[in-house]
Amino acid sequence: MAQDVKSSVEAAPRWAMIVDLDRCTGCQACVVACHAENNIPVVNEQQAAYGRWMHWIIVDRYWEGEYPNVKARFTPVMCQQCAQAPCEPVCPVFATYHNREGLNAQVYNRCIGTRFCGNACPYKVRAYNWFEPEFPSPLTEQLNPDVTVRSRGIMEKCTFCIQRIRRAELDAKAQGRQLADGEVQPACVQTCPPSALVFGDLNDPNSQVSQLARSHRSFRLLDELGTDPAVIYLKGGETNVPG
Amino acid sequence: MTGRRSFVIALVATALLVGTAYWRIHRASEVSAASDQPIPFSHRIHAQAGVQCLFCHSSALRSDVAGIPSVQKCMGCHQTIAADRESVKILADYWQRQEPIHWQPVNTMPDFVFFSHQPHLGAGLSCETCHGNVGQMDVARQQTNMDMGWCLDCHLKQPQEKTARLADCLLCHK
Amino acid sequence: MTGAGVLTGMSPTVRRVALEPFVRPPEEELPGRATWYASTCRQCPAGCGILVRVINGRARKIEGNPAHPLNRGKLCARGQAGLQVLYNPDRLQNAVRQSGGRGSRQFKPIQWTEAIDQLSSAFKSLGAPSRVAFLGGLMSDHLLTLVSGFLKALGAPPPVLFDLHTALEGRAEATDMARRWFGDSQAQGVPLPLYDIARAQVVFSFGANLLETWMSPVAQGRDYGLMRQGQAGGRGLLVQFEPRLSATAASADEWIPVKPGTEGLIALGLGRIIVEDNLGQVGSHSEHAHLYRNVSVTDVADASGVSVETLRRLANAFAAADHSVAIPGGYLAGLGNGSQTMDAVLALNVLMRRLGREGGVFLPHQVPAEPFASSASVSSFAQVTDLIERLKAGQVDILLIHGCNPLYELPQWTGIAEAIRRVPLVISFSSCVDETAVLADLVLPDHTYLEGWGYQVVSPGADRPAVSGQQPVVRPLYDTRATGDVMLALAARIGGQVAQALPWSDEVAFLEQNSAQLLGTSSGIYDAHTPAGFWSLWRQHGGWWTEKPLRDEPEAIGTPTGPLQVSPAVFAGDAQQHPFHLIPYPSLALSDGRGANLPWLQEMPDPMTTASWNTWVELNPATARSLQVDNNDVVKVVSPYGELQAPVVVYPGIRPDAVAIPIGQGHRDYGRFAQGRGSNPLALLAPPSEQARGSWLPWGATRVRIERTGRKQELARVESLDGAGREKLR
């Protein structure tokens, strides 16, 4: 991607994530890692029970069949960073928009909280700050200084850990080199024990994500809606015990 | 008659309201009055003594923040230099107590803005470009109101192939 | 707007600017840039290597250490939540004495000198050294060594180790099993067996929740990923045998809902079929035929409720694969016939010659240095009950408790509460007020693991001998003190041979000296010329491990000469009165409850029920229907020994004759996020039957009945009940 700087505009990556459902064990490490990295507030039992939890990534668990032949499957769902994002055109103040790296930007300090994007999003992965977030001291010390702490009335969502992307870019630039594949790792990808999550640049045909995206197992969530997500899932395999 | 008076009163009231609102909004970002520091520190004296900005604010070249020198660094010189001055004595006391000095921030940014010194110095900017000639000041003040318009003003003047990246919200807001 | 903003919260963010430069900065510190410190995770006994991101002297994020042989940069949810152990708002900020007497919950700060004075005087005025007892839990190996040395020199009995987490994963039983099968004549510590999941084509897991809390979940999770997609040989196969479909079973290809207590029979059945039909490419089975002499497959099928066809199918699959392994899990240890069951499962590997084979069973190689040799740091449950008896009998004057919370982690029938009340002087080293600390005279808070020193011998899970080093990543937040240092100070005060036995000025000196024992070990990833040099490298890498993989091939010298026996499991409570098997299981988020004070883990959805913040009761849909209860209906679960109330979760993946309840909630104390929330299923547990011979905690061997209460309670779920777990409507 970044090889040809002939074009009048700098070449930009298309950040994408692979979710290998055959590896995912539903261990929730990504969920907590995301909370820790992105200053996501914890609500409480009542609020969570009323559907006001703030997780940016949730692991959907689907049941199949009836006892005793029952199966459960996990599907982690985070913001799909759609290329044709339904959430973008509806925001009246450009708080959410599409940036040159194929990310659905969410600019917290621009958000006025109409929640229109939340209605428009078919994956329902946007979280809204219903109240002022609480970090009883000294829990404030755990906050990541690279990420804004959102106040009440602001919509937030997975950013592919933009702060890590920017940090890596700055460092690479300071050392006068290109970003290497796999150099940028969102918190969830970094921690995922079975390596079910992979992150990288789709514009680079040799990147790991590009290669995995070409797998015969790949599919995308609600593809029929034509949102063209940047999150690509790999089907979970089914090996039945021979006999 | 009464109508006219009430009209005048209303007018004054609105004027006051608008005025205060304007002041509130702009007080934060306007060229701020000097905040009182724990130690009467003079940039001018140090600059005249030939101390470079980067000697004390050493991490500007490699990090987001320019950095406030540690008490240790201050004492490095002031063990001997001007040790008898009142202000330096205060410093020495801090060192005695092994207590950090709570300097008041001079150039503030809202904390949804993620500014990094390193790329700006890397792009060849000098400290004075944004901070003014601090070397002439006894008490450091914010020289320019560092609002988004001010940032964009420069970012959009950059080579045309770069502006797309430099004008992206996610460059500074995360 | 800022000024007004902060007041009214109308600014988009909360402002947090602190211009506080260091007095004397650490030389590696660069303001505004993160410094990464290598250390060790202490959220569970596994001992994963971590890197902590520190900015301006504050820890901001924990990540796995990519160089570490155990977790290779990966980390689990609990490891990620470590920051909240450090920054927990309910931590004790200094040593305290209970001014209002024990249980008063009135804690008065005291000086450390004062505290140590009181301790030493108590030790001096001690009648006999045998009247000291140390109850340890999840303590790092260096502290264990120190404490053991201390007690030994004092002439007191060695520390008794118990914590619910290791009890639930059946460490003690696994150690016994390893000793029985692989131990040599002078049966000294045999490390836990190591199952090569990553390279196995077929994995039979008998109640081992590999991907949740058992042993070394991160390493096993990593191996699972490789087993699925990382093998040249194609996609591996995982079959899970257990009465409740755990998250591990959810990831498995097949779940066999076994009748509780018959896991061992199934293992025998499989073995019998393999022997009979002479399956697999390992030549003759005659060598092991005697193990299965008196097994009848049909009886097994009848007893376990698994059809003969299924057994044959599975036996074929297991034998046909070149690389297959059978894993005896923690759940088995909770059964009355646990040891026999585990033997039966392990025997499958012996039968198929999987010992020391790729994708089979290994033993970890010992770390080549004396201080790191003793790895299997577990006591049998008998030792715990003995200790409790001694306490009750008033034979103990000083009780020191570190790293465990017996009042929460032990069932009522042990009578631990009364036992502790009997002791004149009780010291707790807990870093916040938990149930046990409430009964202590003094609480001498230890550093949290991000503030303190230590090391942990990695066992099991790593493919090579490894020691994880632990070092402070931030200055201690409060006036806490490392328990190691407290013991050393105490030793110095007591003087005599105790002081000689523990000559070190402080913990660090001790650690430095121990680490130096590895100096000049050629196999290590690094070496140095001086102990100091070695020590700095140790801290840089976050421990020590060998360059190349190094595992031992176990020899099944202890293979029984007679046929294997699995007697029917005995369950407390009769089947009429209490029709359901109780299956308490460690919560993935809170493990044995020590995670309950961390908000991140409280709000973390349980993978299977997506529920959080509370306790729930899992019922099979059919059972729920017959009891006329539905989701969110509160039911009363009654065992012969106790009862609790919790909302129902209708759970398709559990046997109709079983009831599952997660462990971890139900704290009386332990901070604002934990206390007064949910209930603790340990209250239901029955004491060990004759069969269990009191050798372990039979946490899976109790029967219960369910009663409706008519109340409803909305459980915090991520999943929508209306959606009913469907993926799509199509």
Added chain:
Amino acid sequence: MSQADPARASAPSEYGERLLLEARQDADINQAVLQPMFRTGPAFWVLVTILGTLVAWGLYAWGYLVYWGIGASGKNRPVYWTLFITTFVFWVGISHAGTMISAVLRLLKADWRRPITRGAEAMTAFALMMAGLYPLVHLGRVWKFYWMIPYPNNRLMWPNFQSPLMWDMVAIFTYLIGSTLYLYLALIPDMAMARDYTGGWRYRLYRALALGWRGTEGEWHKLHRALSIFSVAIIPIFLSVHSIVSWDFAVTIQPRWHSTIFAPYFVVGAIYSGLSALASILVLVRRGMRLQEFLRAEHFNALGRLVMVAGMAWTYFWFAGFLVEWYGNEPVTRELIRQEVAGHLAPLFYLQMSANLIPVGLLAFKKVRTTPVLLLAATLLVNVGMFTERALIVIGSLQRNDIPFNWGTYRPTWVEVSIVVMTFAGFALLYTLFSRIVPYVPVWEIKEGRLRYTMRRIGRLLVPTAAEIE
């Protein structure tokens, strides 16, 4: 036209409807219209106080909402929009009657409209004001609302004109300004009239508002020109406003919202609810201000007919939409229909259908149309139905989406309810005060109407003839 001529006096009664207030002098008419404005008995003040308190309480609730955050309302994930948007749509709907009456009917030269135009226009203006509150109320950070206004700033930030919310704002403001001006234009002559008949503060007020109207030919001519231009200009706006409101929903891919028929469906619904609201209000005002002789059976009759027709149209569009959804059989929509027919939305659904269909049947009878009480009952029922319909569309649909794992429920809180009640009370309050400050019945229009008709004697019989004025 000062003298009532004998022919008129002896007109047969069946023409009474046409020859409004035949027996009256202009002066009497003026008095008859002005008197009620001065009649402010205790009942009036009681009413005002009650409404005032409700509004005050609602404002407190709003303050509470702003201070604690939107969480104080019953919204959650995925039900991000609830009662606020529902009521917003409702009020915008109500506002459609005014222009419908005065603009459309003015162009159609329907004479029966004359006495009720002002009431209708006032309703439009106030309903829009109430509607206009909600886009602010539902904002998470209302103190930043001005970011939706395109004003030049050094951050080079502009609102996003792709967003239906921006279209909304533009449409609503245009409509509000338009209808207010429209109301005011038609008010000028009556202000002059009131000025000449009153003293004290009222005199000063009316003098200011009358803009020195003297009633010269030139002024009348300009007024008529202005009014006819306005009535033409405002109709496209009136059609566009509710179409745009409907697009707030239609442009998303939220199942059930994503529909092409929404625009006309919403407009028709708006007219239906608006006209019904007008009818209800007229009945009440007539009772409250004793305007029996101005607001008469024939007006109710005609209005009733309109409502009935609008009701039929709404039914048609509803069915058309339903047919497509049902036949399309898109899973989520199917699920929603299931919930409506036999699920947790059933009560609302059946309420909506009955409350919207029964009045259509009732209003078929002239008896119902001309009996104020029955008319009131029928039209109130309509608005209950229409509110429920909006609630079903907004709140109902959001509870279901493409990923069943994320479905949701919704329980309203006191904050939401208080704020909704506030707008109803606020509307009533404004309207009540308005009726005491401004002649509720447009005197000049009535007089003008009188002028149009005279009885001419042709041979032996009297024939009513209409003159062309406008």
